[in-house]
Amino acid sequence: MPDEPLLELVDLVTTYRLRRAEVHAVAGVSLSVGAGETVGLVGESGCGKSTIARTIVGLVKPSAGQVLFEGRDLATLPARELRRLRQEIQLVFQDPYASLNPRMTVAALLKEAWRIHPGIVPRRDWDAEVRDLLARVGLRPEHADRYPHQFSGGQRQRISIARALTVRPRLIVCDEAVSALDVSVRAQILNLLQELQRDLGVAYLFISHDLGVVHHLCDRVAVMYLGKIAEIGPKAEIYQRPAHPYTQALLSAAPAVDDWRDVDRAEIVLTGDVPSPLAPPSGCRFRTRCFKAEDRCATEEPALLDRGGGHPVACHFANSTTVPATPH
Amino acid sequence: MTLDTITRLPLRAHLAFGTVLLFVAAGVLGPLLAPFDPTRTSPQDRLSPPGSTLSDGTTAWLGTDQVGQDLLAEVLAGMRTSLTVAVVTVLIGGGVGLLLGLLAGYFGGWSDGIISRVGDIQLAFPSLLLAILLAGVLGPSMVNVIIALAVTRWVIFARVVRGSALAVRDREFVHSARVMGASPARIMLYYILPSCLPPLLVAATVQVGLTMVAEASLSFLGLGVPTTQASWGSTIAQGRDYLASAWWIAAVPGLALALVVVAIGILGDLLRDASDPMTELS
Numbered sequence: 001m002p003d004e005p006l007l008e009l010v011d012l013v014t015t016y017r018l019r020r021a022e023v024h025a026v027a028g029v030s031l032s033v034g035a036g037e038t039v040g041l042v043g044e045s046g047c048g049k050s051t052i053a054r055t056i057v058g059l060v061k062p063s064a065g066q067v068l069f070e071g072r073d074l075a076t077l078p079a080r081e082l083r084r085l086r087q088e089i090q091l092v093f094q095d096p097y098a099s100l101n102p103r104m105t106v107a108a109l110l111k112e113a114w115r116i117h118p119g120i121v122p123r124r125d126w127d128a129e130v131r132d133l134l135a136r137v138g139l140r141p142e143h144a145d146r147y148p149h150q151f152s153g154g155q156r157q158r159i160s161i162a163r164a165l166t167v168r169p170r171l172i173v174c175d176e177a178v179s180a181l182d183v184s185v186r187a188q189i190l191n192l193l194q195e196l197q198r199d200l201g202v203a204y205l206f207i208s209h210d211l212g213v214v215h216h217l218c219d220r221v222a223v224m225y226l227g228k229i230a231e232i233g234p235k236a237e238i239y240q241r242p243a244h245p246y247t248q249a250l251l252s253a254a255p256a257v258d259d260w261r262d263v264d265r266a267e268i269v270l271t272g273d274v275p276s277p278l279a280p281p282s283g284c285r286f287r288t289r290c291f292k293a294e295d296r297c298a299t300e301e302p303a304l305l306d307r308g309g310g311h312p313v314a315c316h317f318a319n320s321t322t323v324p325a326t327p328h
Numbered sequence: 329m330t331l332d333t334i335t336r337l338p339l340r341a342h343l344a345f346g347t348v349l350l351f352v353a354a355g356v357l358g359p360l361l362a363p364f365d366p367t368r369t370s371p372q373d374r375l376s377p378p379g380s381t382l383s384d385g386t387t388a389w390l391g392t393d394q395v396g397q398d399l400l401a402e403v404l405a406g407m408r409t410s411l412t413v414a415v416v417t418v419l420i421g422g423g424v425g426l427l428l429g430l431l432a433g434y435f436g437g438w439s440d441g442i443i444s445r446v447g448d449i450q451l452a453f454p455s456l457l458l459a460i461l462l463a464g465v466l467g468p469s470m471v472n473v474i475i476a477l478a479v480t481r482w483v484i485f486a487r488v489v490r491g492s493a494l495a496v497r498d499r500e501f502v503h504s505a506r507v508m509g510a511s512p513a514r515i516m517l518y519y520i521l522p523s524c525l526p527p528l529l530v531a532a533t534v535q536v537g538l539t540m541v542a543e544a545s546l547s548f549l550g551l552g553v554p555t556t557q558a559s560w561g562s563t564i565a566q567g568r569d570y571l572a573s574a575w576w577i578a579a580v581p582g583l584a585l586a587l588v589v590v591a592i593g594i595l596g597d598l599l600r601d602a603s604d605p606m607t608e609l610s
Contacts, residue, residue: 057507083509091503093503098500098501099501101504101518103522117509163508167509
C-alpha cells in the first residue's frame with residue numbers, strides 16, 4: 001500500500017432520515033484505497049455497501065466523518081475544486097439497464113462528460129476518442145450511433161465503463177457492477193476491469209456480495225456488517241484465515257468453486273435475520289447471530305483492531321478457536 | 329408517423345383532426361373570405377334567418393344578428409380571437425408551468441413546497457372565478473384576457489410536469505449524470521425534460537379546448553376582448569335576448585365552440601393513448 005492513499009474514508013457516517021427516525025446506513029467506517037489498488041467491499045444486502053459508494057461519489061452527503069481524496073476533504077473543498085475532483089472518482093452502477101439515458105446514443109453518452117468538462121478532450125478529437133474508448137471496452141466503432149436498448153446487459157455495462165473512463169478517473173467505484181450479469185459475461189467484464197487497471201493504473205473500490213468475484217479481482221477485502229466493517233485485510237489473509245465469525249460464516253456458505261475452500265472447514269449456518277439498522281443491537285452489532293457471542297458482546301462494542309491475526313478485526317474473540325455447534 | 333399508421337387511425341381521429349384543421353384554417357383565412365367589420369351595421373337586414381338574401385344581394389348563410397351583421401363573418405372572426413387567446417394562453421401558461429414544475433419536481437424541498445402550495449391555494453378557487461376577478465381588474469383587452477387565463481392555467485401544467493420530473497429524477501441515469509458532474513440545469517434540460525414533454529403535450533392539447541371555453545365565458549360576461557373584436561362569447565351573449573325570435577345568433581357560435589372543443593378533447597385523448605405504450609390505438 002502506498003504512503004498516501006488515493007481515497008480515505010475516516011469514521012464515515014451516512015444517515016438516511018425517515019419520517020420519524022434516522023437510520024445510520026453507514027455507522028463509522030474507515031477505509032482506504034491506494035492508487036492502482038483494488039479493494040473489495042463485501043457484505044449482505046442492506047449492510048450499507050451501496051451507501052458508501054453513493055457517499056464517495058457525492059450522491060449522498062455524509063453526516064459525520066470525512067471522505068478524503070489524496071488527503072483533501074471533499075466536504076470542505078470549494079465548489080469549483082470539487083467539480084474538478086469529482087472527475088477523478090466515477091461510479092459504475094449495478095443495473096446497466098437503468099444507468100444509461102435511454103434517449104442518448106452511445107456516442108452522446110460518451111461525449112457528455114466532455115461537454116460538461118470542456119478541456120478534457122478537444123472537440124475535434126471527440127469522434128476519434130469515442131472510437132478508442134469503444135475499442136478499449138471491446139465494442140465496435142459502429143456501436144457509437146446506437147441507443148442503449150439495442151445492447152445486451154454485458155454490452156451496456158461495457159458502455160457504462162467506457163462512460164466512466166471518459167473523464168480519466170483515478171478511482172472507479174463499482175457498485176455491484178457485475179451482479180446483474182450472466183456468469184460468462186461477468187467473467188468478461190471482470191477481465192476487462194483488470195485489463196483497464198493494468199493499462200491505465202485506475203484503482204477500484206469493488207462492492208459486491210459475491211465472494212468469488214471479489215477474490216478474483218481484489219488486493220484487499222473489507223467485510224461489512226450492518227453499517228460497520230467487521231474485518232479488513234489482504235485478500236489472502238481474509239480468505240485463508242478469517243478471524244471474524246461473520247467472515248467465517250460468509251466463507252463457509254460460499255459455493256465451493258475456488259481455492260480458499262481447500263481449507264476444509266465446517267459449514268457455519270447463521271440463524272436469524274439481519275437486525276434492523278433502525279435499532280442496531282447494543283455492543284457488537286453481530287452478536288445476535290454470532291455463535292461466539294458472550295455477555296461481554298452485548299455491553300462492549302469491539303473496536304476494529306489487529307488482535308494478533310495480522311489484520312484488523314472487530315471481534316472480542318477473534319483468536320478463540322470456538323468451533324460452532326453445527327445445527328445439523 | 330408513416331402513411332400506414334395514419335390510415336390505421338380510428339375514424340374519430342380523422343373526424344377530430346379534420347374538424348380542428350377546418351376551424352384553424354377558417355380562423356386563419358376567414359377574414360379573407362368574409363371580412364368582419366364591427367362598425368358596419370345594416371338595420372334592414374337585422375335578424376335574417378340563415379340562408380336569406382341580404383339587401384346588398386349577398387347570401388347570409390348563417391343569418392344575421394340584431395344589427396344586421398353577417399354571422400358567418402362574425403363567427404370566423406370569433407374563431408380567430410378564440411384560437412389566438414387559447415394558443416397563446418397555453419404557450420405562456422405551459423411555459424411557466426413547465427419551468428416551475430421542473431424546479432419543484434427536480435429540486436423538491438422548499439422550492440417544491442412553495443410552488444405546490446401556491447398551486448394548491450390557487451386550485452381551491454374555481455379557476456373561472458379567478459379569471460373573472462383578474463379580467464375585471466385588468467380591464468377588457470385581448471392581452472389581459474390572456475394574462476388572466478394564463479394565471480389560472482399554469483398550475484395544471486406545473487402539476488403534470490412535476491409528476492413526471494419526480495418519476496425521473498431518481499432514476500439511475502440521472503444519478504450517473506450527477507456523478508459525471510452535470511449541472512442541475514443540464515440535468516433538467518437533457519435528462520428530465522424529455523420525459524416530461526409527452527404528458528405536457530397531452531395536457532396542453534386538452535387545455536387549448538378548455539381555454540377556448542374560458543375565453544368565451546369571459547367574453548359572455550363582458551370581461552373578455554373589447555366589443556370591437558368579435559368573440560363567440562359576446563356573440564352568444566347578444567343572441568341570448570333573441571333566443572325566441574332569432575335562435576341562430578346564439579346557436580351558431582355555441583355550436584362552433586362545442587364542435588371544436590369536443591374535437592380537441594378527442595385529439596388530446598388520442599395523444600394520451602399514443603404517448604402511453606401500454607394502450608393500443610383501436
